[in-house]
Amino acid sequence: MMNRLTLQITCAVFIALFLLLLTPVRAQDLGEVVSIRSIQIVSGITESIPSDENKIVEYIDEVTLYAIIEIEKNDGSVIFLSDADSFFIEERKAVAVPIQNSLKNYNLIWYKIENDAKNKWYSNTDPTWHWDELDYKETLIDGISTRITADVATTIISATGLDGKAVGTMRYRVKLIYKGRTFSSPGKNETYKGCISEAVHRISRKGNSGNEIVDYGLAMCNSPYIWGSASYTGSKFDNQAERFVGADCADFAVAAARMAGYKKLPYGGSRTLGPYVTNIARPSRSENGLYYAGNKKVSVSTDAVRPGDFVVWPGHVGLFYKDTDPIGVLDETDLVLHTLFDEPKIVGIDEAYPKSFIICRPKESLKY
Numbered sequence: 001m002m003n004r005l006t007l008q009i010t011c012a013v014f015i016a017l018f019l020l021l022l023t024p025v026r027a028q029d030l031g032e033v034v035s036i037r038s039i040q041i042v043s044g045i046t047e048s049i050p051s052d053e054n055k056i057v058e059y060i061d062e063v064t065l066y067a068i069i070e071i072e073k074n075d076g077s078v079i080f081l082s083d084a085d086s087f088f089i090e091e092r093k094a095v096a097v098p099i100q101n102s103l104k105n106y107n108l109i110w111y112k113i114e115n116d117a118k119n120k121w122y123s124n125t126d127p128t129w130h131w132d133e134l135d136y137k138e139t140l141i142d143g144i145s146t147r148i149t150a151d152v153a154t155t156i157i158s159a160t161g162l163d164g165k166a167v168g169t170m171r172y173r174v175k176l177i178y179k180g181r182t183f184s185s186p187g188k189n190e191t192y193k194g195c196i197s198e199a200v201h202r203i204s205r206k207g208n209s210g211n212e213i214v215d216y217g218l219a220m221c222n223s224p225y226i227w228g229s230a231s232y233t234g235s236k237f238d239n240q241a242e243r244f245v246g247a248d249c250a251d252f253a254v255a256a257a258r259m260a261g262y263k264k265l266p267y268g269g270s271r272t273l274g275p276y277v278t279n280i281a282r283p284s285r286s287e288n289g290l291y292y293a294g295n296k297k298v299s300v301s302t303d304a305v306r307p308g309d310f311v312v313w314p315g316h317v318g319l320f321y322k323d324t325d326p327i328g329v330l331d332e333t334d335l336v337l338h339t340l341f342d343e344p345k346i347v348g349i350d351e352a353y354p355k356s357f358i359i360c361r362p363k364e365s366l367k368y
């Protein structure tokens with residue numbers, strides 16, 4: 001009888017402890033012992049575990065941003081509050097308690113951090129070399145939610161949209177107001193060498209063209225034009241463009257190709273590309289708007305000119321984006337993606353830079 005009673009008591013204690021573990025921490029449980037240390041943003045793609053890493057995401061990816069509140073209790077223990085059950089911060093995995101079950105009378109406010117150039121372009125070289133100071137603006141997204149869906153559509157400049165979805169780069173800030181105090185994740189004032197810091201959470205959404213160079217180029221939309229964009233480290237294999245802060249024309253094209261796998265392609269100007277590319281066509285235009293090489297129409301196909309190729313003018317370069325009617329031949333209404341004293345845009349090839357050009361392609365040997 002005693003053994004059965006002992007077993008029943010043991011089971012009851014075990015069940016009680018198990019139910020206690022399942023019970024969320026309530027606001028009244030934290031009470032006055034809460035000392036908020038920081039608030040951060042993590043993002044997750046579909047069912048992946050969210051992380052604080054900046055991300056380049058595919059066109060189809062659904063990305064959720066979560067607020068992560070780090071608090072310290074009077075006993076010195078640290079816990080995280082979030083709607084993300086678990087997440088990675090600085091590559092370390094952590095678990096969280098739901099915010100709604102833990103704090104009362106708080107406000108969470110989300111902002112987009114956007115390029116605020118307003119048709120202005122920047123220069124690192126005028127009048128002498130320097131890191132130009134870029135302009136950013138914070139735009140209110142939401143003042144309620146503990147998590148939001150990442151939307152890269154701009155509100156200041158014209159958004160680049162494909163099939164109803166915006167592509168390009170956007171950064172975010174979340175602010176917590178609790179008991180008269182304000183806490184914030186890094187925002188527009190968090191800068192490095194004149195540009196927004198990588199500590200500010202970034203999502204860069206690629207395109208859906210099917211060509212990796214073009215799609216990475218589309219991920220750089222919403223970023224300003226920076227004449228003389230450069231490397232923070234002095235390396236020819238690092239550039240502001242690849243950090244999604246801005247680029248001049250050549251660095252824009254090179255960054256897209258490098259992110260698509262041409263890692264041995266160094267940064268440089270449009271006139272320094274020669275050793276690193278294969279010439280595909282040197283067109284001249286006839287009166288009917290078609291481009292010819294000699295007496296033959298320039299073809300657009302997988303075996304000829306194709307999306308992702310570099311369109312190189314004297315002093316300028318863009319990416320061949322899309323073949324338009326008439327299909328299969330290069331004509332002045334075919335589209336290029338480029339940046340020229342403005343944020344990246346998709347325009348007709350003749351509108352982009354109305355001079356003679358060549359079409360070339362990064363050499364396969366530059367891949368690794």
